[in-house]
Amino acid sequence: METMKERNHTALTEFILLGFGSGLGLTVGPFVLFLVIYMTTVLVNTIMVFLISTSSRLHTPMYFFLMNLSLLDLCYAFTITPKAMASFLISNTSISFLGCATQLFFFGVFATTKAFILAAMAYDRYTTICNPLLYRITMSKQVCVLLLVGSYVCGGVNSMVQTVFTFTWCFCGSNEIDHFFCDIEPLLSLSCTNTDINEVVMFTLSSFIIVSTSMVILMSYAYIISAILRIRSAEGRHRAFSTCISHMMSVTLFYGTLTFMYAQPSSLASPAQSKVVSVFYTLVISMLNPLIYSLRNKDVKEAFRRTISSVFLK
Structure with a gap:
């Protein structure tokens, strides 16, 4: 039996992405939804990167990080969405073993x-x-x-560990991934070896990253709120708080869904539930982030108006 399992593992060259199921409504519907979100995500994040990089008034640390956040959202879209949309419309929904590992790695990095x-x-x-x-x-x-460099280094190290641990499992039997992209949880169900140690390591890593970064955010905002409350004028308090509200909204959206997906034991998450949440944190949040920052930010809106005016005046 062990020999047969090893043979199946070495012979495995591809996976099949099941997406949301078969049937016209379960393929065309998701394709249209993904297409709209994908086009909007690429458009708004590209505009954000262009505005920040070309407007001298936006060359500050806050906008430096915001520009890189938009670049990450673009990378999210390019890593997952095109392959997912293609799998919805064509009969061949396969992804190679190497392609699956590559997708999982870059998704983890971002x-x-x-x-x-x-x-x-x-x-x-x-x-x-x-x-x-x-x-x-x-x-x-x-x-x-x-x-910024430290963020990417931490992302690369964590993703490398997660990817290596995932693809050292022995996959045998079905090669069908019950998801629209290669993620750890659906790959777990395909393994025919004991993954308890791997799951503990990956759960610990994910929890550590979520807890450590969220603690930095919570401590920062604890001091920020304390400082704001000491401001005597209501206008001053409102101005100080308004500089943080967009970031707080993005943090809540991102960490809420990330915690739900990766900081809980795999036995508590159903495949259907995971797919719905995955659409939100891989696609919808990447689309909403630049909208959240631009709609509430006078500097960004002013840079956008100047850019539009200069284009039409020419």
């Missing part, structure tokens, strides 16, 4: 990096409000670059 960038943005808001006189020194260009 998800983990995003968590650390959100933490860096919270620290930036803390420094702005609580230590404004030291802001230029504390959040210098060098510090911002180091925080």
Whole structure:
């Protein structure tokens, strides 16, 4: 039996993405939804990156991190959505073993990096409000670059561990992934070996990243709220709080769904439930982030108006 399992494992060269099921309503419907979200995500994040990179008024640490957040959202879209849309419309829904591992790796890199960038943005808001006189020194260009590089390094290390642990499992029997992309949870169900140790390691890593980054965010906002409450004028409190509300909304959306997906034992999550939540945190949040920041941000709206005016005046 062990020999047969090993033979099946070595012979496995591809997986089948089941998506949301077969039938016209379960393929065309998701395709249209994914297409609309994908096009909107690419458009709004590209606009955000262009505005921040070309407007001198937006060359500050906060917008530096916001631009990189938009780049990560674009990477999210490019990593998952095109393959998922193609699998909805064509009969061949296969993805190669290497392609599946690559997709899982880059998805992990971008998800983990995003968590650390959100933490860096919270620290930036803390420094702005609580230590404004030291802001230029504390959040210098060098510090911002180091925080960004560190975020990607942490994302790469975590994703490499997760991917290696996942694809050292022995896969035998069915090669059908009950999902629209390669994720850890549906791959678990295909393994014919004991994955308890792997699950503990991956659960511990995911929990550590979520807890450590969320603690930075919570501590930063604890100091921020304390500082805001000490401001005497209502207008001053409102102005200080308005600089943080967009980031707080993004953090709530991202960490809420991430915690639901990866900081709970796999036995508690159903495949259908996981797919619905995955659509939200892989696609919808990436579309909403630039809208949340642009709709509530006067500087971004002003940069957009100047850009539009310059285009039409030409």
